[in-house]
Amino acid sequence: MDEIAPWEQLVRGTALHHFVYLYEPWVWPTCEILHYIGLSLLLGTVGLFDLRVLGVAKGIPPATIHRLIPWGIGGYILNVLTGIVFFSGHPDQYFYNNAGRLKALLMIIAGINIAAFYGSTAFPEMTKLPAGADAPTRIKVIAGVSLAMWVGVLICGRMLTWFRPPFFH
Amino acid sequence: MDSFLAFVEGSDFSTWIRGDSMLAFPTIITLHTICMGILAGASAAIDLRILGVASGIPLGPLRRFYPLMWLALAINALTGVLMVIGYPTKQLTNPLFYIKLSLVALAVWLVYRIGADVLDAAKSGEKALTARAKGLAAASLATWGGLIVAGRLLEYTHKWELLGIRALT
Numbered sequence: 001m002d003e004i005a006p007w008e009q010l011v012r013g014t015a016l017h018h019f020v021y022l023y024e025p026w027v028w029p030t031c032e033i034l035h036y037i038g039l040s041l042l043l044g045t046v047g048l049f050d051l052r053v054l055g056v057a058k059g060i061p062p063a064t065i066h067r068l069i070p071w072g073i074g075g076y077i078l079n080v081l082t083g084i085v086f087f088s089g090h091p092d093q094y095f096y097n098n099a100g101r102l103k104a105l106l107m108i109i110a111g112i113n114i115a116a117f118y119g120s121t122a123f124p125e126m127t128k129l130p131a132g133a134d135a136p137t138r139i140k141v142i143a144g145v146s147l148a149m150w151v152g153v154l155i156c157g158r159m160l161t162w163f164r165p166p167f168f169h
Numbered sequence: 170m171d172s173f174l175a176f177v178e179g180s181d182f183s184t185w186i187r188g189d190s191m192l193a194f195p196t197i198i199t200l201h202t203i204c205m206g207i208l209a210g211a212s213a214a215i216d217l218r219i220l221g222v223a224s225g226i227p228l229g230p231l232r233r234f235y236p237l238m239w240l241a242l243a244i245n246a247l248t249g250v251l252m253v254i255g256y257p258t259k260q261l262t263n264p265l266f267y268i269k270l271s272l273v274a275l276a277v278w279l280v281y282r283i284g285a286d287v288l289d290a291a292k293s294g295e296k297a298l299t300a301r302a303k304g305l306a307a308a309s310l311a312t313w314g315g316l317i318v319a320g321r322l323l324e325y326t327h328k329w330e331l332l333g334i335r336a337l338t
Contacts, residue, residue, distance in 0.1 A: 040213060056237070057232075154206060
């Protein structure tokens, strides 16, 4: 690479970048561990809710399993924070990376999907579903998109390694 | 033992797993991570419920998630074996590998016990969650945490590297 783009120079000038650079041997694995704990919480709670809406374990009223979602949000926040650490440490590795770009796109779609769920009548409709009830197709589509996006985000995260830019330093 | 490791590591199949094919190591480890998220995540969500989070969720129907969790376990056993075939020296000479394996056995036993003793008992009408049930759930959460730590660190510490022994490949 000939020159470093201004945004990357900015990232590489932050205190966080220097911190990661200095303590990488323990900071990186520690953040990876937290990132994996976060993804498990997200997939475990949001995933089980999505599966219930899609028709698995219908004996559970969707509103009750929805109470697990704050733990998924906690996992998501953990992953955003550790993700910021990774990005600050090696911004080029993620920015010039098609897996990284697809991951960002899938996260945006997941975000729009979440807005469509809580911002529409889908959410209040879901809370009224009793045990054994089949969710309306519209809500099932939202759950299916959610599940597909988070699994997709995980796949892209794993694929980052193999789509690193050739000039990665 | 070393000649056996050399035999496995030198085989065509082992070489293919380590090779450049995106169907080999990248796919194997991605499946391993997805299924880790499903199994650890769903199990942790059930543990949280037993510990009192989202206490409105009926325990019995949570059993319906078990087939998916056992499928995830089966895929992880298979992908785990494939990764050991790919890097036998790296894995089998690392004490951490055996710690991880022991934690897997403990985690699987806890998932089984929670299903049989806590979720099924709830189906047959037992209402109160015993201290034992909560103990199993807390142990399960701790084991998944330990497993994630061990799994992540397994990518970093290789006995042959620490001892200055060169890998065969």
